[in-house]
Amino acid sequence: MGSRASRLLREEEIEEIKKETGFSHSQITRLYSRFTSLDKGENGTLSREDFQRIPELAINPLGDRIINAFFPEGYFVLVIFREDQVNFRGFMRTLAHFRPIEDNEKNKNPATEPLNSRTNKLLFAFRLYDLDRDDKISRDELLQVLRMMVGVNISDEQLGSIADRTIQEADTNGDSCISFNEFIKVLEKVDVEQKMSIRFLH
């Protein structure tokens, strides 16, 4: 990846990140200082342990999955593996999904959609459910997420019936899995633009 251990962010890099993600200059520098404060090893990249050191993330039920989402997948001869380090570009690329949608960005062309468009936000969330990347949320994947969210007191059967009910509500093509389009349809009443945006204050 060729990421060098440079403490200062070069102007060209800031410009590139700005173009790719849409963040402003001050936001990028602010997030860079956060990045370096998390980077205990001081090698310009973050490892999983760096993330796991954040205390609130440890008690978050989705903590592990969120951390995983930062580490991009790579290919090594037909074997899919996850890289163990993420550099600042990757960090920003993932965070770009949560930038609020500006009015002037609402363009209709899906090919050039910015990272923080509604579809891309939903895709990010969908990928957190869909671990095996088959573009479907199966009953088991749903059960895993439910189990993480409700804790240990509830029985499997009960969770199973909730999962069944959920799939039944959402499934339109009868394959008892939730595809991405069904996912979008189910959330059409939810204000995703607001729910999945963080105000990065200046």
Added chain:
Amino acid sequence: MPSRTVSHGASGRLRGLFLVMVLVFLEGSVFTVAVASSDQHSPITAHSGSHKATDHGSHNNTGKAFPVLDLNYENVRVPFEISLWVLLASLMKLGFHLVPHLSNIVPESCLLIVVGLLVGGIIRGTGETVPPVLDSKLFFYILLPPIILDAGYFLPIRPFMENLGTILIFAVVGTLWNAFFVGGLLYGVCQIGTESSSILSRIGLLQCLLFGSIISAVDPVAVLAVFEEIHINELLHILVFGESLLNDAVTVVLYHLFEEFSGIGSVTLLKGFLGVISFFVVALGGVLVGVLYGILAAFTSRFTSHTRVIEPLFVFLYSYMAYLSAEIFHLSGIMALIACGAVMRPYVEANISHKSHTTIKYFLKMWSSVSETLIFIFLGVATVAGPHDWNWTFVTVTVILCLVARVIGVVGLTFIINKFRIVKLTTKDQFIIAYGGLRGAIAFSLGFLLNKEHFPEREIFLTAIITVIFFTVFVQGMTIKPLVELLAVKKKQEAKRSINEEIHTQFLDHLLTGIEDICGHYGHHHWKDKLNRFNKKYVKKCLIAGERSKEPQLIAFYHKMEMKQAIQLVESGGGIKMPSAVPSTVSMQPSTKPAPERAIPQLSKNKEEEIRKILRTNLQRTRQRLRSYNRHTLVADPYEDGLSDLFLKKQKMFQIEKKVSFNLASPQSPDSVNLLDEFGQANQQEEEEQGLMMKPPSRPREAKKPSEEDEAKDQQRLMRCLSDPGPSADEDEDGAFLP
């Protein structure tokens, strides 16, 4: 045939309407007669009183006629008149909905004011003095609290909290702006525009400012009345409504401040500073009082499992006490009431029975509805009654200034607010917010409270207030509905929240909290998550009884949804009869086989499937719940008992049948022995469970015994009985249950 029924329906409605009108006229006349006779009766009753006294004394001597039929109106006068008013209000409400199309064009509030005007006119026309019905004490202590409690208890917390910043800015800054703008400019107009000898020029600056503060507050009653009927989207509704609730603190502070200043006649900087501080005290103090009483109510509801009938009473009492306690210290009673209702609701609802919940809901709706109706009628009557002093300049300038101030205020504040909001407010939104700033009875009552000595121009103020109220309610109230249609403002989405939305929303909450933590950004989600965690760890344990304290929110939501649907389906399917037919199929008597066909009402196959599915899935939960309660805390509620009874019976059925069908599917004979064991186990399990039930179901037990005796024959019988289309036709049931 169809045409006959249509005309029949129309004539039926007309007949109903006619009856209502007759009733109303009768009542109106009785009322005037009552008012009239109340004056004349006092001498008569006094006379009869003394008459009776002398009668007693001269009991032995004379043979005065014993009054068989006596008229004594004085004793019942006050309750009688109150009931008459309430009856009038309710009949009016009835009447409006009988007249076709009327409620679509004219909002109810306008019609009620007109009715009040009519009644006042009738009373005045008969020569009597109109009673001062909109007494401030009556208004603030009796009529207003139910409406506010209803609003606070059912306040949608999530959108309220998400938009709290916006709401606060509109409520505080907006109201302040309105008050000073209107008051200041009015003073200027009074001084400049009129001759120095006219009455207007004598109105001081402080009086004008006080008037401004009274007239500038958006009224929750009027907003509720009008916005209920136009069904706009949740965001706009909560913005205008939230503003009308929260500006009470500002109004209270300004009112007392200016009232005291005009009494003293001078104002110092220190006093101004104290005024600002008192604002915070009033607002936060009110909320604190409300929260305190809310926690008390939640705590009390934890122990009400043995006395379910008075549960609703606690909710009402604690809320009312919160309101009154806040009023003692001149804190904001409205904010106390809202805080109390909003805080106690999640805990109380987890503790109380289903029936109490329904009771609370319907009582609140009933009281608030009657209150609202009465308020508008009284406004009409007070308009006829009250001493008026019409001053063209003052009134017109007030109306214009109110409108202008509102528009400028909303536009200006939105400009600032939009810099901080993720979802910006569009021009359409701003228009609706500005247009929805209705004034109502609170302004009138505050004006009524003014002291005549300090404010010789009280009548002018009252007239102007009433004019503004009429203008906003009639003009703005009537035209807002067509305007909403015209501007194509987003409407409220009627569909209920699905389980998908609930799950995914929670999922997104966790996701966003995690991202915020990674960014080191202590935002909205971070604090909400912290609050939820605190709530789960400490508060719920104190305030919720028993095992429900550990129930995650998702599970509670799911249960509520399923229970509701199950009850609905069972009710629509013709009652409890259907499932009770099932145990009879297991009673092993061939003669009862036709019974299921007889007992099952005309349910479609699909409905049956759905009911079974839902009941089956609910059984899991009921089993869990029963396990954790002992028999002393189980609800002695016949409907609930019947339902859980049902569920248990059904579940036993499915368990047995599942095991049977599984075992009989494979032809090996050793399974028949296993079958016996299975039945034995099932029996034991059931007996252990029945210790938990207050009414142990006896039929399944009988059903089991014969099957133990003769397994081969019964297996066949069982298969036959259970091969009725319902249970065995469920493919996916096997998929879900088999290991």
